[in-house]
Amino acid sequence: MQRIAVLGATGSIGSSALDVIARHPERLQVCVLAAGGRVDALLALCERHRPAHAVIADPECYAPLRDGLRARGLDTQAHCGDAALVDLVASDACDTVVAAIVGAAGLDSTLAAAAAGKRLLLANKESLVLAGELLMRTAHEAGTTIVPIDSEHNAIFQCLPDAHAHAGLARIVLTASGGPFRGRAREALAQVTPEQAVAHPKWSMGPKISVDSATLMNKGLEVIEAHHLFGVPGARIDVLVHPQSLVHSLVEFVDGSTLAQLGLPDMRTALAVGFGWPERIASGVAGLDLLAHGRLDFEAPDLDAFPCLRLAFAALAAGGTAPAVLNAANEVAVSAFLQRRIGFLAIPALVEDTLAALPSTPATSLAALRDADAQARRYAGQAIDHKA
Structure with a gap:
């Protein structure tokens, strides 16, 4: 048991x-x-x-x-x-x-x-x-x-079952639904409300994660996660917007092969993999009927409208404490947005300002990371108070 x-x-x-x-x-x-x-x-x-x-x-x-x-x-x-x-x-x-x-x-x-x-x-x-x-x-x-248990990383986990697969890995491609504002230009996002931001078209999630999905910070954090989970540098991790949310991620190998994991957008599939692995157990999720869904679309993410994804790649490249600063500033900014203290576009602006104000230092210990987290929260909180 x-x-x-x-x-x-x-x-x-x-x-x-x-x-x-x-x-x-x-x-x-x-x-x-x-x-x-x-x-x-x-x-x-x-x-x-x-x-x-x-x-x-x-x-x-x-x-x-x-x-x-x-x-x-x-x-x-x-x-x-x-x-x-x-x-x-x-x-x-x-x-x-x-x-x-x-x-x-x-x-x-x-x-x-x-x-x-x-x-x-x-x-x-x-x-x-x-x-x-x-x-x-x-x-x-x-x-x-x-x-x-993230559907994207769970998909990669399923496509990389052993060390031999890792040895032939060329790149990882994470898919993103695009959130509720996919296709909108940056200027159209200025008046977005918290209610609109948490209304995800595919997933039922908590408010913080839903806002992260709307800004694409959620995908940026997943890029950093994938780097650690699978030992792949940021230069070999890509993101594609896939609005149907049926292809959960793809893995490309050096021989030209690409493997993808597909399924209905339901977290119970990933959880069943986690509980049963390496066996397969029932999740309660139906199989995927591709004929019923009809088509699979992919597009590049709009980094002008959704700069949080760009900021996450930059934090990963900087290394050290930068990802901790990114995460802390984002948590403070999202909380302020949900409280209607700042606007939607102020979220990435605040994160970028915090990253610029607190340059990366070596992540030598958990204490150093916690200190960077605390500094970022203080800086972002004070910036919000000043603007208010």
Whole structure:
């Protein structure tokens, strides 16, 4: 029986993971559920899945979680805070961890799972963007299997099953839906509202990730992720806009062959790969009927209208602390946009200004990366306050 911790259980990826787990009660079992501050949603999940442990990040939510579990007659043990979560994922409470906490907040628990040799289903982009070298080195030393859950990286994972495939790799091509504003000129984006930005045409995601998709920063972060996950330099990673979102990524080899992974845009496929690999298990997702869909279109991304993708490539090329600065400034900018404190086009402008103000330094330790993250957040926050 595979014992699973779902971190970010009340989010869209957590919901998809729990759906797949519920389809395989004979081999998959939820043992730990973790959430940020949505106590009622976490309690409902505990009532349905009966985990041994439930963790809430917000200290003010601990008592409602503890009392709610008791009121429902559940044996689930309540925990609070990041330290408790780190201890649980490193313990024998689980052997598989779904890392789906959004933002830099998911870094410590992800690193703990990697260091403990767990099977790590990785959906937390920031762990790789902020500390990719450290995470991959930790996973290698502990013998950790990392299965990326982003559909794009999961596609590449499926196309590169062994070292022989990596040896003949020429380039990776990540696909992007283009988000809700594909085809719009830069000037047409000035009045975009948060409601429009989170209305993704293909995916149901949280607000932060949805805005990242609308700016193409999401794809930029995925470029940095792919570099770390597959050991490929940025010069050999390309991005194509593919509005149908059926081809999830492509891998080109030195002999001229190109492999692609196709499927309906549903995160449960990638999660089923993660839980079952190297076996295949049912995900609840239907097969792909290409005749029904009719066509597959591809186009180059518009880096003038969506400069966040260009900024991510530049941060990857700069190396060191630059990706951490990029990520932190983007988190601050997206939060301000969702609060209607800045406009949509101010997001890339703020990220670019922060990168220029805080030149890259060597990423010699996690402490150095955290310091760069903190500096970037301070700088971006002060810039927003000044403009306001």
